Amino acid sequence: MRPELLSRVLSLLPQSAARPELRDYHEMLRDYPQRGGKGLRSELLLHSARAHGLRDTDPGWERALWLAAALELFQNWVLIHDDIEDDSEDRRGRPALHRLHGVALAINAGDGLHAYMWAAVHRAGVTGGMDAFLQMIHRTAEGQHLDLCWVERQEWALREADYLEMVRLKTAYYTVVVPLQLGALAAGATPHTGFETAGLALGTAFQIRDDVLNLLGDPLKYGKEIGGDLLEGKRTLIALHWLSTAPEAQRQVFLAQMARPRPDKDPATVAQLQAWLLESGSVAHAQAVAAQEAASGLQLLQDALSGARDRVAAAELLSTVRDLATREA
């Protein structure tokens, strides 16, 4: 995220304590935000606020910035807990927080950061802001539950529609729908009802692109381990499509490997699976679904923004959203 937004986030977090243990706790709160996320969602919020006529010279701009800081805090506490839930190794090029401090302290630090997110929402004082954050967390937790319970239950008998429902809940609300809505609210406007359908399609495109990058991305640009989804046994559109088309022998190798907990997975077999997935038509299929979702979402968003107060800013918003939904890194 941009330096001035990071400063705002850090200004909310405690900076000093008499006890060294509490200084360590404060350090844990600051760790993920300082690792330099891209700040996509807060940018989207601010673009949306501008499109709704809010200018950075208006007194209301300060409120928009607090909501943007809250959105960044949301993503960071969720990532701390996600990394535990998936037992991820790395986050933004460094070991995940629970791998540095243990699961117990990392759960607690995530909870602490969650509370500071609400402090930022409170500070913003935007009418409707709290309701938007509540909806965002509810939907994200529901999507996360779907994702995790399929892993827990070894559930691979899933259709494309199941995957899409999970991704809309888990990713699309907090990545696109709610940032668009919050921008409107910060500008004192009622969010267009079209933001929901537009954002769900665009957020889905974003997540499918993420799945693709996880398999074949540039490790330096991507910031997570390539192939991590396979190691974590995540349901992706690529894997579900491949399972519906792959030779039975390969399917059995895949399912047997996915049934193992992460530490017991065999790296050579996982590399073989990755090769099968890459060689299949399933990556191309996923890319096509992502492109379709992106195109339909952009059209819906363009319609929703047709009456935008600031047309130049609305065009910039559309361009930012297009980059996000067709991301290459």
Added chain:
Amino acid sequence: MRPELLSRVLSLLPQSAARPELRDYHEMLRDYPQRGGKGLRSELLLHSARAHGLRDTDPGWERALWLAAALELFQNWVLIHDDIEDDSEDRRGRPALHRLHGVALAINAGDGLHAYMWAAVHRAGVTGGMDAFLQMIHRTAEGQHLDLCWVERQEWALREADYLEMVRLKTAYYTVVVPLQLGALAAGATPHTGFETAGLALGTAFQIRDDVLNLLGDPLKYGKEIGGDLLEGKRTLIALHWLSTAPEAQRQVFLAQMARPRPDKDPATVAQLQAWLLESGSVAHAQAVAAQEAASGLQLLQDALSGARDRVAAAELLSTVRDLATREA
């Protein structure tokens, strides 16, 4: 908690979903609240509101009830995460949530319940309520960090003052200080500054009594496993006092056993440690500290309530707090 408060809590939580997995998620959200906690903290809040002149026939009573529901939701999401952090076996006579559904789904359900807590705070719409909840979570997470990092680092070189600081942060704010303050806020009053010092002493007494009950309580009344603190390697005033007075050979047995992760602890040795602690003067010492904290807290609270608008309700509040700080179960 009382049936009408439980109904209010449950009314906030989602009741239906098309997908069976999401119905399971909703069931997880309702699980801990339905296990029948005592509702001590919400009772305290309502007593405090009455002492500040709020009556259950006033329109503001509804606001107090929403804050009380939020306090119960706070305790329940914290317990879900606590049980994971401590790897507890049981909660209120049933397996802990993560032992029923796995760590990943339980972390996520705790996060979901955390958000519903904020929904209740929002619904209450009490001026100052959100700030009080923020302070409560910040202090509780700091105390939890101290407790957990001592376990993580095998830190037993701790003084009584360290324990007391941890307990004030971890227990006293959410058990006494903030419920007293929230009651005042719900009645439209400014919380007396004396509630903080009074509540810190009373909450400390409550936690020390909890430590004692954990060692020698009645399993049916207590609801957690007796001796669980030893199995979880928790720092208690009893253990710290005992370590400062016990024969060196016994100390070494204790520290060696505490250095083992819970599954590797030897039940016979833990039973021996429990016997040593019970036979020592350390339980009596802890009881004496608890009695002293309770007496000083009650005096401070009595002073803070001397100008109470409803003197009968203030007397009831003091009586409830006395029961809580000198609890036998």
